[in-house]
Amino acid sequence: MATQLKNLSDFSSASEIPSAESFSFGIVVAEWNAEITNALYQGAYSTLLKYGAKPENIHSFTVPGSFELTTGADLILKNKMVDAVICLGCVIRGETRHFDFICDAVANGVTNVAVKYSKPVIFGVLTTDNQQQAIDRSGGKHGNKGDEAAVTAIKMAKLNETLIN
Numbered sequence: 634m635a636t637q638l639k640n641l642s643d644f645s646s647a648s649e650i651p652s653a654e655s656f657s658f659g660i661v662v663a664e665w666n667a668e669i670t671n672a673l674y675q676g677a678y679s680t681l682l683k684y685g686a687k688p689e690n691i692h693s694f695t696v697p698g699s700f701e702l703t704t705g706a707d708l709i710l711k712n713k714m715v716d717a718v719i720c721l722g723c724v725i726r727g728e729t730r731h732f733d734f735i736c737d738a739v740a741n742g743v744t745n746v747a748v749k750y751s752k753p754v755i756f757g758v759l760t761t762d763n764q765q766q767a768i769d770r771s772g773g774k775h776g777n778k779g780d781e782a783a784v785t786a787i788k789m790a791k792l793n794e795t796l797i798n
Protein backbone atom coordinates (compact mmCIF):
# COMPACT_ATOMS: atom_id res chain seq x y z
CA MET A 634 0.00 0.00 0.00
CA ALA A 635 1.30 3.42 -0.88
CA THR A 636 0.79 4.76 2.63
CA GLN A 637 3.08 2.08 4.00
CA LEU A 638 5.84 3.67 1.92
CA LYS A 639 5.13 7.21 3.16
CA ASN A 640 4.52 8.71 6.59
CA LEU A 641 1.55 11.09 6.31
CA SER A 642 3.22 13.52 8.73
CA ASP A 643 6.73 13.52 7.24
CA PHE A 644 7.35 16.71 5.27
CA SER A 645 11.08 16.92 5.96
CA SER A 646 11.98 16.41 2.30
CA ALA A 647 8.84 17.95 0.87
CA SER A 648 8.82 21.12 -1.19
CA GLU A 649 8.86 24.32 0.89
CA ILE A 650 5.71 24.80 2.93
CA PRO A 651 4.50 28.41 2.75
CA SER A 652 3.54 30.46 5.81
CA ALA A 653 -0.14 30.16 6.70
CA GLU A 654 -0.12 33.48 8.57
CA SER A 655 -2.20 35.37 6.03
CA PHE A 656 -4.73 32.63 5.35
CA SER A 657 -8.07 31.68 6.88
CA PHE A 658 -9.24 28.09 7.04
CA GLY A 659 -12.45 26.16 7.56
CA ILE A 660 -12.30 22.71 9.09
CA VAL A 661 -15.33 20.41 8.96
CA VAL A 662 -15.12 17.19 10.97
CA ALA A 663 -17.38 14.14 10.81
CA GLU A 664 -18.60 12.85 14.20
CA TRP A 665 -18.70 9.20 13.08
CA ASN A 666 -15.65 7.33 14.47
CA ALA A 667 -15.04 10.35 16.71
CA GLU A 668 -11.95 8.91 18.39
CA ILE A 669 -10.31 8.81 14.98
CA THR A 670 -11.68 12.06 13.58
CA ASN A 671 -10.79 13.96 16.75
CA ALA A 672 -7.19 12.80 16.28
CA LEU A 673 -7.30 13.93 12.64
CA TYR A 674 -8.61 17.32 13.79
CA GLN A 675 -5.88 17.74 16.39
CA GLY A 676 -3.29 16.93 13.72
CA ALA A 677 -4.75 19.37 11.23
CA TYR A 678 -5.26 22.19 13.76
CA SER A 679 -1.79 21.87 15.27
CA THR A 680 -0.18 21.72 11.84
CA LEU A 681 -1.94 24.90 10.72
CA LEU A 682 -0.66 26.66 13.87
CA LYS A 683 2.82 25.20 13.34
CA TYR A 684 3.03 26.94 9.95
CA GLY A 685 1.76 30.26 11.22
CA ALA A 686 -2.01 30.21 11.02
CA LYS A 687 -3.76 32.29 13.68
CA PRO A 688 -6.36 30.56 15.90
CA GLU A 689 -8.88 33.28 15.10
CA ASN A 690 -8.52 32.45 11.42
CA ILE A 691 -9.42 28.77 11.85
CA HIS A 692 -13.18 28.13 11.78
CA SER A 693 -14.11 24.62 12.91
CA PHE A 694 -17.42 22.78 12.61
CA THR A 695 -18.75 19.23 12.95
CA VAL A 696 -21.22 17.25 10.85
CA PRO A 697 -22.85 13.90 11.71
CA GLY A 698 -20.98 11.73 9.20
CA SER A 699 -18.58 11.82 6.29
CA PHE A 700 -21.50 11.91 3.85
CA GLU A 701 -22.34 15.39 5.23
CA LEU A 702 -18.82 16.74 4.73
CA THR A 703 -19.80 17.97 1.27
CA THR A 704 -22.67 20.03 2.63
CA GLY A 705 -20.52 21.25 5.50
CA ALA A 706 -17.83 22.47 3.15
CA ASP A 707 -20.42 24.18 0.95
CA LEU A 708 -21.98 25.98 3.93
CA ILE A 709 -18.57 27.18 5.15
CA LEU A 710 -17.61 28.57 1.74
CA LYS A 711 -21.06 30.13 1.33
CA ASN A 712 -20.96 31.89 4.70
CA LYS A 713 -17.33 32.36 5.70
CA MET A 714 -14.41 34.10 4.01
CA VAL A 715 -11.84 31.31 4.04
CA ASP A 716 -8.96 30.46 1.73
CA ALA A 717 -9.38 26.70 2.02
CA VAL A 718 -11.60 24.11 3.67
CA ILE A 719 -10.30 20.91 5.24
CA CYS A 720 -12.75 17.98 5.38
CA LEU A 721 -11.93 15.32 7.97
CA GLY A 722 -13.67 11.97 8.31
CA CYS A 723 -13.17 8.27 8.78
CA VAL A 724 -15.19 5.71 6.82
CA ILE A 725 -14.63 2.11 7.92
CA ARG A 726 -15.91 -0.69 5.70
CA GLY A 727 -18.83 -2.71 7.11
CA GLU A 728 -20.79 -5.70 5.81
CA THR A 729 -22.64 -3.90 3.03
CA ARG A 730 -21.87 -1.65 0.06
CA HIS A 731 -22.74 1.45 2.13
CA PHE A 732 -18.99 2.13 2.47
CA ASP A 733 -18.59 2.43 -1.30
CA PHE A 734 -21.49 4.83 -1.68
CA ILE A 735 -20.28 7.13 1.12
CA CYS A 736 -16.68 7.21 -0.10
CA ASP A 737 -17.66 7.91 -3.68
CA ALA A 738 -20.18 10.57 -2.63
CA VAL A 739 -17.71 12.44 -0.43
CA ALA A 740 -14.81 12.30 -2.87
CA ASN A 741 -16.96 13.54 -5.74
CA GLY A 742 -18.90 15.95 -3.55
CA VAL A 743 -15.98 17.85 -2.09
CA THR A 744 -14.38 18.04 -5.53
CA ASN A 745 -17.56 19.63 -6.90
CA VAL A 746 -17.67 22.14 -4.02
CA ALA A 747 -14.06 23.16 -4.69
CA VAL A 748 -14.89 23.81 -8.34
CA LYS A 749 -18.14 25.60 -7.43
CA TYR A 750 -16.35 28.17 -5.26
CA SER A 751 -12.90 28.07 -6.91
CA LYS A 752 -11.46 27.39 -3.47
CA PRO A 753 -9.35 24.44 -2.26
CA VAL A 754 -11.40 21.78 -0.46
CA ILE A 755 -9.12 19.13 1.00
CA PHE A 756 -10.14 15.45 1.16
CA GLY A 757 -8.85 14.47 4.58
CA VAL A 758 -11.01 11.37 4.83
CA LEU A 759 -9.70 7.96 5.87
CA THR A 760 -11.37 5.15 3.92
CA THR A 761 -10.22 1.96 5.61
CA ASP A 762 -11.06 -1.72 5.79
CA ASN A 763 -10.75 -1.84 9.57
CA GLN A 764 -10.24 0.19 12.75
CA GLN A 765 -6.52 -0.55 12.99
CA GLN A 766 -5.80 0.96 9.58
CA ALA A 767 -7.59 4.12 10.75
CA ILE A 768 -5.64 4.22 14.02
CA ASP A 769 -2.39 3.82 12.10
CA ARG A 770 -3.23 6.88 9.92
CA SER A 771 -4.56 9.22 12.62
CA GLY A 772 -1.40 9.59 14.67
CA GLY A 773 -0.13 6.03 14.53
CA LYS A 774 2.69 4.35 12.65
CA HIS A 775 1.76 5.89 9.31
CA GLY A 776 1.40 9.40 10.65
CA ASN A 777 -1.68 11.60 10.71
CA LYS A 778 -3.78 12.37 7.62
CA GLY A 779 -4.90 15.51 9.40
CA ASP A 780 -1.32 16.79 9.19
CA GLU A 781 -1.22 15.99 5.49
CA ALA A 782 -4.57 17.69 4.90
CA ALA A 783 -3.41 20.86 6.66
CA VAL A 784 -0.19 21.09 4.66
CA THR A 785 -2.17 20.51 1.47
CA ALA A 786 -4.58 23.30 2.44
CA ILE A 787 -1.70 25.73 3.05
CA LYS A 788 -0.02 24.89 -0.25
CA MET A 789 -3.27 25.19 -2.23
CA ALA A 790 -4.21 28.47 -0.53
CA LYS A 791 -0.79 29.83 -1.51
CA LEU A 792 -1.23 28.62 -5.09
CA ASN A 793 -4.66 30.28 -5.26
CA GLU A 794 -3.21 33.52 -3.88
CA THR A 795 -0.36 33.43 -6.37
CA LEU A 796 -2.59 32.87 -9.38
CA ILE A 797 -5.16 35.47 -8.36
CA ASN A 798 -2.58 38.25 -7.95
Ligand SMILES: Nc1c(NC[C@H](O)[C@H](O)[C@H](O)CO)[nH]c(=O)[nH]c1=O
Binds near residue numbers: 699735
Ligand atom coordinates in the same frame (compact mmCIF):
# COMPACT_ATOMS: atom_id res chain seq x y z
N1 LIG B 1 -20.51 4.21 8.48
C1 LIG B 1 -19.94 5.47 8.50
C2 LIG B 1 -20.68 6.63 8.31
N2 LIG B 1 -22.03 6.55 8.09
C3 LIG B 1 -22.91 7.70 8.19
C4 LIG B 1 -22.93 8.55 6.91
O1 LIG B 1 -21.72 9.30 6.78
C5 LIG B 1 -24.10 9.54 6.96
O2 LIG B 1 -23.97 10.37 8.10
C6 LIG B 1 -25.43 8.83 7.01
O3 LIG B 1 -25.51 7.93 5.89
C7 LIG B 1 -26.61 9.81 6.95
O4 LIG B 1 -26.53 10.62 5.80
N3 LIG B 1 -20.09 7.85 8.32
C8 LIG B 1 -18.74 7.96 8.54
O5 LIG B 1 -18.20 9.07 8.55
N4 LIG B 1 -17.99 6.83 8.74
C9 LIG B 1 -18.54 5.59 8.72
O6 LIG B 1 -17.81 4.57 8.90
Ligand SMILES: CC(=O)[C@@H](O)COP(=O)(O)O
Binds near residue numbers: 725
Ligand atom coordinates in the same frame (compact mmCIF):
# COMPACT_ATOMS: atom_id res chain seq x y z
C1 LIG C 1 -19.31 2.74 6.03
C2 LIG C 1 -20.58 2.36 6.69
O1 LIG C 1 -21.62 2.96 6.54
C3 LIG C 1 -20.54 1.08 7.46
O2 LIG C 1 -19.91 1.35 8.70
C4 LIG C 1 -21.95 0.57 7.72
O3 LIG C 1 -21.78 -0.77 8.10
P1 LIG C 1 -22.64 -1.89 7.35
O4 LIG C 1 -22.22 -1.86 5.88
O5 LIG C 1 -22.24 -3.19 8.03
O6 LIG C 1 -24.09 -1.54 7.55
